[in-house]
Amino acid sequence: MTSPPAPHVEHGTLALGRQLGQGGQGSVHQVLNKKINRADSGGWDVVYKEYNSTVLPQLDATALELAVALLVEPGFGEGQWLCEKTAWPAAVVRRQGQTCGFLMRAVPDRFQFMLRSLAGSGTGTQRLANLEYLLNDDAYVAGIGLTISDRDRLALLADLAATLTRLHRIGITVGDLSPKNLLFATAPRPECFLIDCDAMMLRGRTVLPQAETPDWQLPAGEP
Structure with a gap:
């Protein structure tokens, strides 16, 4: 069975609110006009992560597509749980055909x-x-x-x-x-x-090169 395509959203359709955070890879913003999982009490609020222009050349857009598509993959029964326990990517955001970020559930x-x-x-x-x-x-x-x-x-x-x-x-x-x-x-x-689920590896692929929080890396000699 062919998997449904990953949901996509055009950046220009987003009504963005205030910036919620800023990191080394990008920034996170309120989204005022989108929700996911509308079957649950009208839906969950979402936020938008926009990648910095400096990291876009390293972005594996296909890996991001696969992460988003996981939620609608036939036979995958963990989508609800995944979005209850993580801020998993829920839709790819594009600007003029180029991937620039993604939507994810806002932190409850x-x-x-x-x-x-x-x-x-x-x-x-x-x-x-x-x-x-x-x-x-x-x-x-x-x-x-x-x-x-x-x-x-x-x-x-x-x-x-x-x-x-x-x-x-x-x-x-x-x-x-x-x-x-x-x-x-x-x-x-x-x-x-x-949170920061785009840094996770799905079936051997990552959206961006793996990074580690300073002083929280594996000890020397560990695989």
Whole structure:
């Protein structure tokens, strides 16, 4: 059976909101006029990742197409789960026929929190709940507005291990695994959510050359 083509969106049809983030490979923006999975309470919000012009020559557009097409691949029963646990690419975005980025699910609210100032001033700012916050001592974690128990931490690690196992089972390898790319929630239950999914390897192919977060690379001698 022939797989359906990967969904495509023309850049000019996107109503973009504010920029949400900026990284070495590109920037992430709100999308005001698109949703995915409309069967679930009207759909999930999406965001747009636009690649920097400097990385486009290294972009494997076919690998991105394959990643997006995975969600609609006949017989692939993991699409719903994949989009519940990761910000997996959901549509290829093109500008005048050239791939320039992709749409993905916006991070669900439960994986965000209001970051309080340790000085106690201001009302706080909404931030992604990156796992890196939990690498600090308990006083710091509580001071910035996070509440997490030792039981929550263990349950979170168990969920991460189960998620990675399931990803590997369906042919997805997480290359750049770091606290910056892992989000967490404690309610209604401890769980993780993975971002930067275009850095993952699908069935041996990657969208861009593999990169590693500084100080989170494999130890010398490891395969």
